[in-house]
């Protein structure tokens with residue numbers, strides 16, 4: 001009996017040993033990198049058509065490719081995706097916030113040294129020529145030149161306000177321009193009738 005068992009074990013072992021390498025090298029073994037035709041192997045970067053290979057940065061539309069840093073939605077307060085330079089620390093989450101801060105600044109008499117606030121001269125849309133419905137840049141008589149909105153704001157800061165010009169990337173300048181836009185939208189509403 002013991003002999004039969006030993007024989008059976010020996011036969012099984014022999015079968016196993018001869019079968020194992022046959023299976024390991026088999027085309028059917030998914031763990032064998034040499035298995036399957038190269039074209040069909042999803043782990044082979046050269047396989048599949050380029051367009052279909054999700055590991056190929058050129059594949060798929062840019063906007064849906066998760067490997068493309070430009071395809072992601074910007075994270076609130078943190079547009080500093082690696083490789084992107086920020087112009088300033090995050091300042092506003094939306095237009096309303098910027099315009100609200102701008103409204104404060106337009107009413108602030110301590111912004112310059114003349115004792116005036118922007119709204120001392122521009123209350124009731126005075127001197128803003130909004131009826132002309134012009135976008136910036138445009139010619140402004142007082143400046144004697146064609147200016148962008150930011151440049152116009154800084155011109156009024158330096159001259160009628162007798163203050164300092166805002167830094168071009170400052171949140172203050174953005175806020176001043178945002179309030180100008182909000183003020184202009186309000187003008188259009190008021191004059192629609």
Ligand code: HEC
Pocket residue numbers: 106116117118119120121122127128129140141142143152153156157160161176180
């Ligand atoms: C002492 C009065 C005075 C103050 C203070 C003043 N401005 Fe002006 N601003 C003017 C006058 C006058 C004009 C019109 C110039 C013209 O039409 O030639 C003007 C023009 C402008 C314009 C352009 C209007 C157009 O033609 O499109 C903007 C924008 C403006 N000011 C913004 C500001 C801002 C912002 C401040 C505050 C930082 C400010 N101003 C402060 C007198 C003032």
